[in-house]
Every structure is written in structure tokens, then in C-alpha cells.
Amino acid sequence: MLIDSHCHLDFPVFAQDRDAVIARAVNESVSRFVVPSTTMASFADVLELVQSSPRIFGALGLHPYFLSEHGESGLAALHQALDQHAGEIVALGECGFDARLADHDAQWQLFEAQLSMAREFSLPVIVHCVRANDEVAKRLKNARLTRGGIIHAFAGSQVQAERFLELGFVLGLGGSVTYPRARKLRGVVASLPEDGFVLETDSPDMPLQGFQGQRNEPARVAEVARSVASLRESTLEAISETTSRTVQRILQLSA
Numbered sequence: 001m002l003i004d005s006h007c008h009l010d011f012p013v014f015a016q017d018r019d020a021v022i023a024r025a026v027n028e029s030v031s032r033f034v035v036p037s038t039t040m041a042s043f044a045d046v047l048e049l050v051q052s053s054p055r056i057f058g059a060l061g062l063h064p065y066f067l068s069e070h071g072e073s074g075l076a077a078l079h080q081a082l083d084q085h086a087g088e089i090v091a092l093g094e095c096g097f098d099a100r101l102a103d104h105d106a107q108w109q110l111f112e113a114q115l116s117m118a119r120e121f122s123l124p125v126i127v128h129c130v131r132a133n134d135e136v137a138k139r140l141k142n143a144r145l146t147r148g149g150i151i152h153a154f155a156g157s158q159v160q161a162e163r164f165l166e167l168g169f170v171l172g173l174g175g176s177v178t179y180p181r182a183r184k185l186r187g188v189v190a191s192l193p194e195d196g197f198v199l200e201t202d203s204p205d206m207p208l209q210g211f212q213g214q215r216n217e218p219a220r221v222a223e224v225a226r227s228v229a230s231l232r233e234s235t236l237e238a239i240s241e242t243t244s245r246t247v248q249r250i251l252q253l254s255a
């Protein structure tokens with residue numbers, strides 16, 4: 001079994017053929033899906049998906065990319081949703097920091113407020129972190145989280161990887177590892193501890209090599225797994241088993 005630890009199946013781009021997308025994934029042995037939310041408007045959609053299938057697990061959070069949509073009431077809405085639904089979801093996320101975007105101060109505030117909620121509700125965190133590994137690690141450390149989480153779409157150095165692992169996080173590996181030009185990342189992937197990473201697609205984003213310009217979908221986690229297996233001189237079976245176990249451990253999914 002493979003798990004797509006990060007896919008946005010709630011996005012409108014999947015509205016027409018979501019069942020077929022899921023069926024194609026299951027056909028490739030990708031049989032569980034973690035769907036993080038991005039805005040308060042998406043909370044209900046994510047919760048509905050969770051209820052619709054035992055294969056789908058959800059997270060609630062506010063993504064930095066949609067900063068302008070969260071407004072004044074976003075954090076209050078998140079807190080209320082967690083109050084009501086913390087037992088139905090497996091993590092807080094997607095939240096984090098993206099250095100490519102504007103409003104750095106507001107992004108950090110939004111992130112830190114969500115880290116406090118993760119602590120309050122004892123949830124692991126799904127972190128979006130772009131060009132800010134050192135700063136994010138510092139804030140995760142200060143937040144004294146109880147359950148760690150996943151650094152989604154990890155892109156960083158060996159040292160940065162080790163620091164996240166020390167903080168109780170694992171690294172989400174996706175389409176980027178399939179590109180030969182991602183030499184540094186591929187080197188890091190080859191030397192990670194066996195229980196230090198999980199697989200993801202970030203569907204519909206982050207296309208794999210050979211699929212540029214197309215909508216990404218969870219079935220392609222199998223392709224990510226094959227890349228990771230070859231980089232680590234391992235097998236698809238071994239990577240499937242260890243990464244599934246790691247997702248289950250971090251997010252406490254039922255077996």
C-alpha cells in the first residue's frame with residue numbers, strides 16, 4: 001500500500017472526476033489520501049470528503065498562499081472548526097511560510113498562531129515551507145509541539161533535513177525528486193533514515209518529470225516511490241511499506 005500524504009482532492013479541478021482519480025490511484029496501490037485544507041472556505045469540503053470515504057483523511061489549516069482570504073476571522077474560524085471537529089481530522093494544516101510571497105510578518109503571525117493551536121489540540125502539523133527552512137525550524141522548536149508533523153515538499157540540505165527530524169518531523173517527498181536536475185535533494189533523499197520521510201503528490205500541483213503542464217494526481221505517488229526506491233537502491237515494496245508505516249505513526253491513522 002502507498003499513501004499520498006498530501007493531495008488537494010477538495011480543489012474544484014477534481015470536482016468532475018474525483019471518483020475516477022481515486023480509482024486510478026487505488027489501481028496503482030495508492031489507497032489512502034491525506035487532504036489538507038487551505039482556507040476556511042474549504043473546511044467544510046475537506047470534512048465532507050473525510051466522511052465520504054474511509055480512505056480519505058483530512059487536516060484543517062490556513063495556507064500562507066491565501067493570506068488575503070483569511071482576513072480577520074480566519075484564525076477564529078479555524079479554532080472553532082478544531083473545537084468541533086478535532087476528532088475527525090488527523091492534523092493541523094496546511095500552514096507555514098513561503099519566502100516567495102509578500103507580507104512576511106503577517107505570514108509568520110498566522111503560522112505561529114496555528115502552531116499554538118496544534119499544541120492546544122495536540123495535533124501534528126503539515127507544514128508548507130519554501131526557502132525558509134532555518135527560520136521555520138526555529139519556530140517549530142520554540143512552539144514545543146507535542147506531536148511533530150510533516151515538512152511537506154521538502155527542499156533543503158542534509159543539515160536542514162536532520163534538524164527537522166530532530167524536532168520530530170518527517171519530510172514529505174514529491175514530484176521534485178523525480179527530476180535529475182534536483183541533484184542536491186536527490187542526494188539528501190538517498191541518505192535519509194528509513195523512517196524519516198513520507199510520499200506525496202501535492203495534487204493538482206507539482207507535476208512529476210514527464211508530466212509537466214498536466215494536472216497532477218495521487219496515482220503518481222507510485223512514480224515518486226519508484227524514484228525514491230532507485231535513489232536509495234531499495235525496492236518499491238520496501239519504500240511502500242516504510243513510508244506507509246511512517247504516515248500512520250506521525251498522523252496516528254488507524255491500521
Ligand SMILES: [Zn+2]
Nearest residue numbers: 006008094202
Ligand atoms: Zn499543499
